[in-house]
Amino acid sequence: MTFSQNHESYTSLENVDQLKEGITKMAEQTNTIKTSFKQEKHISILTKAVSSEGDMVFKKPNSLKWTYSKPYKYKIIFKKEEIIINDEGKVSKFDLSSSKSFIEINEIIVNSVSGNILQENQFSIDYFQNGNYYLAKMIPKVEQLRSYIETIEIYFNKNDFTVASIKLIEKEKDYTIINFFDNKLNEEISDEAFNAN
Amino acid sequence: MKKFQMKHSTPISVKILVVFACSYLSVHYAAGQLKYPQPYLQNNNEGLLYDVSFQYKSHYISGLLAIKKEIQGYHFVLITKTGPTIMDFIITDKGIDWDKKIEALDRPIFLKAMEKDFRTIVLSSLDKPKKIKRLRSNLYKVRKVIRHKVATDHLERVLSAKSKGLINPFKIFATYLYKGEDNIPDQILVRHRLIKSKLDLKLIKQ
Numbered sequence: 001m002t003f004s005q006n007h008e009s010y011t012s013l014e015n016v017d018q019l020k021e022g023i024t025k026m027a028e029q030t031n032t033i034k035t036s037f038k039q040e041k042h043i044s045i046l047t048k049a050v051s052s053e054g055d056m057v058f059k060k061p062n063s064l065k066w067t068y069s070k071p072y073k074y075k076i077i078f079k080k081e082e083i084i085i086n087d088e089g090k091v092s093k094f095d096l097s098s099s100k101s102f103i104e105i106n107e108i109i110v111n112s113v114s115g116n117i118l119q120e121n122q123f124s125i126d127y128f129q130n131g132n133y134y135l136a137k138m139i140p141k142v143e144q145l146r147s148y149i150e151t152i153e154i155y156f157n158k159n160d161f162t163v164a165s166i167k168l169i170e171k172e173k174d175y176t177i178i179n180f181f182d183n184k185l186n187e188e189i190s191d192e193a194f195n196a197n
Numbered sequence: 198m199k200k201f202q203m204k205h206s207t208p209i210s211v212k213i214l215v216v217f218a219c220s221y222l223s224v225h226y227a228a229g230q231l232k233y234p235q236p237y238l239q240n241n242n243e244g245l246l247y248d249v250s251f252q253y254k255s256h257y258i259s260g261l262l263a264i265k266k267e268i269q270g271y272h273f274v275l276i277t278k279t280g281p282t283i284m285d286f287i288i289t290d291k292g293i294d295w296d297k298k299i300e301a302l303d304r305p306i307f308l309k310a311m312e313k314d315f316r317t318i319v320l321s322s323l324d325k326p327k328k329i330k331r332l333r334s335n336l337y338k339v340r341k342v343i344r345h346k347v348a349t350d351h352l353e354r355v356l357s358a359k360s361k362g363l364i365n366p367f368k369i370f371a372t373y374l375y376k377g378e379d380n381i382p383d384q385i386l387v388r389h390r391l392i393k394s395k396l397d398l399k400l401i402k403q
Contacts, residue, residue, distance in 0.1 A: 041280050045265040045272050046244040048403045052278070066279060071401055072248055074259075074278045087250070087259045087278075148281065168280060176280035 010135050013127035019134050019156070020118060026161040033058040033162075034184040037066075044173035056180070063194045064110055077194050078110065086196040117154055117163075132158055133165075160185075234337060234349045236323045237380045238266040245381065247398035249275070254393050262398060264319060269294070271319045288315055310367050314387050314396060317358055317371045323347070354380045367392065 013019060034057050041050040054068040068074040075086040083094045111117040118125060122145075123138035134156040140146040153167040162183050169175040238245070244265035251258050260283065263274040270289035276282050285296040293312055302308070316322065322339040323329065330338045332346075335353075339345040344361040360369040368390035373382040387396040 039280060041261075041276055043244075043263050043274050043276070043282070045267075045274055046246060046263050048243070050246060050261060050263070050276070050401075051403070068278060072278065076279055085259075087257070090250075090257055090259075092257050170282055174274075174282055174285075178280070 009130045010128035010133075011130070013129045013134065016127045019127060019129075019136075019161075022161040023118065023156065030162075030185050031060050032186055032189045034187055034189065035180045036182045037178050037180050039068075039176065039178045041176045042173065057189055057193055058110070059189050059191075059194070062110055063191075065194050075196060077196060079194055084196045091196045123152070129158070134158060134161075233326060233329050233331070234320075234323055234347055234353050234355050235380070236266070236320045237354075237382060238264065238271070238319055241266065241381070246401045246403060247385070248401055249396070249398045252395045252397075261401070266319070271315070271321055273315060288312060288319075288321065310389075313360070313367065313369060317345070317360070317369050317387060318385055318396075318398065320347075320355055320358065322358075323355075350375075352378070352380070355382075 034055070036053070036055050038053045039051070041052075043050065052068050052072070053070050054066065054074075056067070057065050062078065062080070064078040066076045073086075073088050075084075077084040077086075085092050085094070111119070117138075118136060122141055124141060125139075126137045128135040128137070136154045136156070138152045138154065140149060140152075148170065149168055150171055151167075151169040153165075153169070154163060155165040155167075156162065157164045160183075162180075162185070164180060166178045167175060244263055247262045247264070249260055249262040260278060261276050263276070265272045267287065270287045272287045273284070274282055275284040282297055284298055286298065287294045287296075293308065302311075322345050328340040330340070332338055335349045335351070337347045337349070339347055345358045346361065347355055347359075348357045350356050354375060355373050357373065358369070358371045360367075369387060370390070371385065371387045374384040374386075375381075376383045381400065382398075383400045385396075385398040387398075388394065
């Protein structure tokens with residue numbers, strides 16, 4: 001059962017501070033994350049979702065690498081002020097400052113996986129929970145980001161406050177769900193792991 | 198006897214006329230009613246997904262392109278491989294209806310070239326059979342919306358489309374490759390005459 005199908009079973013979260021404290025503590029104690037992911041992009045014009053999968057590594061303060069292995073080979077690395085992309089062996093670099101939307105999306109991802117996402121100055125946030133997950137539904141306050149993303153839903157595992165799933169809703173029938181599994185926290189990750197090759 | 202033969206033999210001018218008439222009829226029969234190249238999205242209700250890359254000089258970008266034929270026209274959604282939609286538009290008979298576009302690409306000359314490229318990708322010109330003229334076996338001329346010369350294989354699947362124009366720097370050369378017997382191209386390559394660019398689409402079977 002996917003998180004979205006499970007949505008009905010969520011109820012409003014009364015004690016939001018408990019969630020915030022748990023996430024802050026987890027973020028403070030986490031220096032690296034290794035995880036696998038499955039991604040589904042839903043587009044209104046396609047009857048089937050666009051599915052992909054791979055691995056993601058994160059290292060504090062802001063190194064992030066997504067490696068897509070199926071159905072295409074694609075790596076995207078966010079490192080300091082640049083994005084490096086390896087697309088089936090073709091490597092290209094972009095200056096992060098050249099694209100505001102890229103910066104914002106990068107920040108969302110880095111903050112999500114590092115547990116530092118609940119920034120109420122940038123988002124209007126509603127909190128929910130069920131037996132296994134906390135859910136933060138976030139609506140961007142900034143107009144430019146809102147033009148790209150209508151709502152972000154972050155699902156946190158209740159047992160360790162890590163991110164279980166991210167849903168980026170661009171419009172009603174156009175959204176991306178990324179489900180994380182096999183989380184490994186604080187394993188040694190060398191700087192070379194963020195190379196493009 | 199000789200006189201009789203003379204009287205009943207068909208004059209050469211009539212023979213020529215008959216040949217032309219047969220040729221004319223066969224062309225219209227082929228183009229208008231039975232056999233002529235069809236746009237491959239004609240009967241596709243699920244939409245198609247392509248892994249797309251665009252190379253212009255040393256610049257290279259890639260993403261995923263979803264395409265579907267709808268009542269209004271051809272609907273295109275270009276997404277990054279990480280998920281977000283970067284372009285969403287419908288190409289109609291009159292032009293492009295935008296839902297989402299990249300501001301950096303919002304220049305009339307670029308948008309016009311892009312429209313022609315995307316019309317060529319889906320072969321929208323084949324939507325109007327009356328505008329298709331058969332030149333010879335497996336070779337057609339299309340007059341609307343883009344003037345194309347289209348070559349097909351024995352199954353009438355389009356193998357190549359070349360836009361017209363002797364001094365047209367944006368002249369398009371497109372090729373369509375098939376792995377199986379169906380009419381959905383597994384790969385589409387779009388190039389231009391004087392511009393060092395390559396648009397490469399590879400079908401993703403889901």
